Amino acid sequence: MSDYSLGQRWLSETETNLGLGIITQIDGRQITVMFPSNGESRIYASNDAPLARLQLSEGQQAHHAEDWSFTITEVKEQGGLLIYFGERLDDGSEVMVPESQLSHHIAINPALTRLVAGNADRHDLYLLRNQASEYYAKWQQSEVAGLFGARVGLLPHQLYVAHTVAERYHPRVLLADEVGLGKTIEAGMIMQRRLLTGRDQRVLVVVPESLRNQWLVEMRRRFALTFSVFDDERCEQLQDEHDNPFFAEQLIIVSTDFVIQQRWQEALLSAEFDLLVVDEAHHMQPETQGYEQLQRLSETINDVLLLTATPEQEGSEGHFHRLRLLDPNRFDSLESFTEQQRHYQQLASEAEKLSGDQLDRLLDRHSTGRVMFRNRRKHVGGFPTRHLHVHQLPAYTPESGEPWWLEDPRVSWLLEFLKSQKPKKTLLICHHADDVLDLSEALRVLAGIHAAVFHEGMSLLERDRAAEFFASAEDGSPILLCSEIGSEGRNFQFVQDLVLFDLPANPDLLEQRIGRLDRIGQKDDIHIHVPYLEESDEALLLPWYHQGMNAFEQCNPVGRQVYDEFKEQLSKAMTTAAELPDELLQQTKQRHQQLTADAEAGRDKLQELNACRPAIAQQLITSIEQQADPDSLYDFMEAFWDRFGVTTEVLDEHRLFVRPSEHMRVPAIPGLREDGMTITVDRDTALNYEDIEFLSWDHPHVQAAIELLTTEDFGSVCVAKLQNAALPAGAWFVELDYVSEVTAPRKLGVQEYYPQQRLRILLDSQGRNLTDKVPRDALTQQATFIDKKTARQIVKQLRDTAQGFIQQQQPHADAWRNQRITEASEEARQQLAGQKQRLIELQQHNPAVRQDEIDAIEQRSNALLEVMQQASLSLFSIRILFNQP
Numbered sequence: 001m002s003d004y005s006l007g008q009r010w011l012s013e014t015e016t017n018l019g020l021g022i023i024t025q026i027d028g029r030q031i032t033v034m035f036p037s038n039g040e041s042r043i044y045a046s047n048d049a050p051l052a053r054l055q056l057s058e059g060q061q062a063h064h065a066e067d068w069s070f071t072i073t074e075v076k077e078q079g080g081l082l083i084y085f086g087e088r089l090d091d092g093s094e095v096m097v098p099e100s101q102l103s104h105h106i107a108i109n110p111a112l113t114r115l116v117a118g119n120a121d122r123h124d125l126y127l128l129r130n131q132a133s134e135y136y137a138k139w140q141q142s143e144v145a146g147l148f149g150a151r152v153g154l155l156p157h158q159l160y161v162a163h164t165v166a167e168r169y170h171p172r173v174l175l176a177d178e179v180g181l182g183k184t185i186e187a188g189m190i191m192q193r194r195l196l197t198g199r200d201q202r203v204l205v206v207v208p209e210s211l212r213n214q215w216l217v218e219m220r221r222r223f224a225l226t227f228s229v230f231d232d233e234r235c236e237q238l239q240d241e242h243d244n245p246f247f248a249e250q251l252i253i254v255s256t257d258f259v260i261q262q263r264w265q266e267a268l269l270s271a272e273f274d275l276l277v278v279d280e281a282h283h284m285q286p287e288t289q290g291y292e293q294l295q296r297l298s299e300t301i302n303d304v305l306l307l308t309a310t311p312e313q314e315g316s317e318g319h320f321h322r323l324r325l326l327d328p329n330r331f332d333s334l335e336s337f338t339e340q341q342r343h344y345q346q347l348a349s350e351a352e353k354l355s356g357d358q359l360d361r362l363l364d365r366h367s368t369g370r371v372m373f374r375n376r377r378k379h380v381g382g383f384p385t386r387h388l389h390v391h392q393l394p395a396y397t398p399e400s401g402e403p404w405w406l407e408d409p410r411v412s413w414l415l416e417f418l419k420s421q422k423p424k425k426t427l428l429i430c431h432h433a434d435d436v437l438d439l440s441e442a443l444r445v446l447a448g449i450h451a452a453v454f455h456e457g458m459s460l461l462e463r464d465r466a467a468e469f470f471a472s473a474e475d476g477s478p479i480l481l482c483s484e485i486g487s488e489g490r491n492f493q494f495v496q497d498l499v500l501f502d503l504p505a506n507p508d509l510l511e512q513r514i515g516r517l518d519r520i521g522q523k524d525d526i527h528i529h530v531p532y533l534e535e536s537d538e539a540l541l542l543p544w545y546h547q548g549m550n551a552f553e554q555c556n557p558v559g560r561q562v563y564d565e566f567k568e569q570l571s572k573a574m575t576t577a578a579e580l581p582d583e584l585l586q587q588t589k590q591r592h593q594q595l596t597a598d599a600e601a602g603r604d605k606l607q608e609l610n611a612c613r614p615a616i617a618q619q620l621i622t623s624i625e626q627q628a629d630p631d632s633l634y635d636f637m638e639a640f641w642d643r644f645g646v647t648t649e650v651l652d653e654h655r656l657f658v659r660p661s662e663h664m665r666v667p668a669i670p671g672l673r674e675d676g677m678t679i680t681v682d683r684d685t686a687l688n689y690e691d692i693e694f695l696s697w698d699h700p701h702v703q704a705a706i707e708l709l710t711t712e713d714f715g716s717v718c719v720a721k722l723q724n725a726a727l728p729a730g731a732w733f734v735e736l737d738y739v740s741e742v743t744a745p746r747k748l749g750v751q752e753y754y755p756q757q758r759l760r761i762l763l764d765s766q767g768r769n770l771t772d773k774v775p776r777d778a779l780t781q782q783a784t785f786i787d788k789k790t791a792r793q794i795v796k797q798l799r800d801t802a803q804g805f806i807q808q809q810q811p812h813a814d815a816w817r818n819q820r821i822t823e824a825s826e827e828a829r830q831q832l833a834g835q836k837q838r839l840i841e842l843q844q845h846n847p848a849v850r851q852d853e854i855d856a857i858e859q860r861s862n863a864l865l866e867v868m869q870q871a872s873l874s875l876f877s878i879r880i881l882f883n884q885p
């Protein structure tokens with residue numbers, strides 16, 4: 001008598017992806033099975049059909065074709081058909097479901113489906129799948145996920161800032177490290193961690209036009225982040241296809257001028273960016289269009305990073321307003337902010353006695369605390385010495401009609417200087433673009449030198465080409481002539497000689513100019529040359545800076561304050577005197593010393609306490625170094641490439657070439673270029689060879705490999721052989737891996753509290769739980785390959801018993817999941833209560849703290865607790881180990 005009846009549900013053993021089929025015809029020696037998932041039918045010989053009957057049991061969950069689920073309480077058979085009795089999950093009502101009414105989407109887990117269908121993969125694919133899942137869980141839970149993959153040296157101050165800021169639910173901070181300490185790198189790291197962990201998805205970067213390309217290149221080169229530059233032309237083109245052109249990309253760079261012109265204001269405001277980054281933010285001055293636009297953007301975008309090395313370059317009021325833009329509750333009045341600054345010294349001595357949360361609270365309440373991070377060279381260390389070389393030259397009176405450069409003694413000095421410099425390179429900065437053009441003409445006419453130039457009259461492309469021409473070691477230009485736009489943000493640390501052809505009156509601008517050379521990556525001492533004419537402005541400014549403030553050879557954090565106090569006297573002296581009056585010099589000196597001492601004991605001390613906590617920074621570095629584990633990463637990827645048909649060719653100890661082959665298991669793997677790519681897992685090699693891929697757990701190709709292995713079926717069921725003489729022949733074990741995770745809108749940031757969780761259960765052939773007694777690795781070491789045919793036979797022989805065991809374990813797995821939910825909920829509740837408390841405390845001092853912000857924390861907490869209750873539990877993989885000594 002045939003086992004088959006019309007209406008029975010069967011799985012195809014060879015094509016489990018067809019879902020659950022239904023017998024629609026039994027015709028002598030043939031049966032027809034229809035698969036509703038794609039409407040196709042298959043005809044099989046009834047004596048040899050590769051089919052497995054789906055028989056669910058008591059306690060299991062099943063899914064009805066009308067899209068509801070139920071828990072089976074009883075199973076009966078009637079005329080060859082199974083009838084399931086049970087309780088609906090949604091309304092608790094009792095139901096009776098003939099098997100023909102089951103959904104074709106198999107409600108049970110894919111691993112179990114494959115087991116039932118008698119399918120098994122190779123042991124190595126199973127191991128790879130489990131490794132991928134373990135690595136993913138580890139990565140998700142790592143406090144440094146997203147910080148592995150940047151092509152940078154691991155510098156404590158940068159990692160501390162990046163980690164602290166990226167951790168916040170909605171970070172809004174001013175990154176104000178001194179010039180050249182790596183604010184762009186910090187911003188990149190914050191972005192990377194937030195993008196990879198799903199906290200942010202859409203980023204808008206606003207930078208001065210002169211830095212647009214540098215940002216683009218730096219983000220690609222250091223972080224493998226591909227930004228798109230948007231300008232008028234690009235937006236106009238995109239307007240045809242998109243109502244809002246900014247939705248065309250996720251990572252966008254625009255220039256500050258683009259934002260200021262306001263043409264795209266409404267589109268920018270409604271483009272749903274998660275993170276706004278503004279470089280050289282000191283230019284955004286209150287009561288300007290730029291500031292207003294920035295303010296509006298910062299009101300609609302939750303996460304904001306403002307970057308400036310000289311926060312007070314345009315005055316302290318502007319600084320206050322930018323802080324206010326970040327946290328209007330904390331910085332509600334200029335008067336109280338100014339008043340607070342008067343007490344910084346007292347605060348600093350109190351703060352020095354505190355640590356951890358107590359310190360944070362104090363800094364938060366009474367200084368720029370949470371909102372501003374300023375690291376200083378002095379504390380970072382390792383910077384080269386700066387040397388000043390002054391060259392006094394006679395004044396001259398221009399003769400009418402002649403170009404000035406024919407007579408100006410600074411030009412002849414420059415020619416001699418360049419001769420003596422060969423083959424070293426020189427950067428020259430002066431204020432005006434006109435002077436740059438004239439000097440370029442002078443060098444060409446008088447000495448046949450082709451100078452690279454960089455000024456606001458050039459297109460962006462021309463500027464970047466000029467910078468490249470200058471940087472080229474073999475045939476590049478010996479000098480780059482820059483107007484003031486080259487004095488901010490650019491990277492020229494491969495140069496050691498800076499000529500200041502004129503001097504700015506603002507000390508912060510001077511610091512910015514020197515910062516082009518004095519930045520991370522500068523390996524040698526720096527030489528600053530100031531050729532100046534007697535009786536010129538520079539003849540006064542030079543001693544004012546040098547003797548008055550030592551501003552050339554040292555960083556000058558109080559320069560702007562000194563300038564504010566003396567600018568009128570200085571400007572008057574420049575119009576009336578040939579030399580700096582001694583009295584003014586002495587006053588400047590005294591005041592500078594005093595302000596420096598005050599700042600050291602007050603403002604700077606507080607900033608230092610906030611900007612980097614060395615023990616935490618060191619811990620982050622240790623975590624990255626330990627968890628990066630390049631050897632395991634390499635082994636894992638090598639096994640992956642091998643199983644998925646990617647060819648590899650060893651180039652040297654640290655470099656490997658990988659390329660898709662014709663025998664790929666899947667058509668394409670994200671992050672792997674079609675024409676192949678050279679990779680390394682070694683950080684130093686990645687820093688030395690910028691054109692090769694730095695593979696880390698953060699890299700898109702590694703992430704794609706992990707996703708492929710864990711979300712598809714590869715390796716979900718396997719059979720392996722044990723050869724253990726201490727055990728009877730035929731003894732067997734089943735090892736189950738469960739995964740629990742929460743699906744929720746990414747912005748809720750649920751993985752912070754409930755990352756993917758894993759549970760392992762090992763049972764022997766009597767169903768006894770041996771999980772704690774026999775670790776996974778011990779079994780893996782003894783396990784050997786079994787051929788596919790034997791594996792299938794074993795699966796078919798054991799699947800019913802194994803299924804029964806799995807069913808028995810369900811309550812245990814459920815209890816484990818519930819425990820995880822309870823723990824994660826408690827952690828979320830406590831942490832969010834702390835955040836709420838901070839705002840409530842602030843509100844007591846500052847009525848501007850809005851109730852809706854406090855409510856927002858409460859709402860997030862409630863939403864998190866709710867979604868975590870829905871954490872899924874799935875059987876991720878099944879391994880059967882069969883003893884054949």
Ligand SMILES: Nc1ncnc2c1ncn2[C@@H]1O[C@H](COP(=O)(O)OP(=O)(O)OP(=O)(O)O)[C@@H](O)[C@H]1O
Pocket residue numbers: 151152153154155158177178179180181182183184185186308309488489490491493515516519520521
């Ligand atoms: N951790 C690092 N590893 C390698 N290079 C780094 C690192 N940090 C910074 N750099 C390099 O040092 C230079 C200065 O960094 P960056 O441009 O981020 O500084 P910045 O503080 O933004 O400068 P500025 O104040 O001039 O705007 C850049 O060339 C950058 O690539």
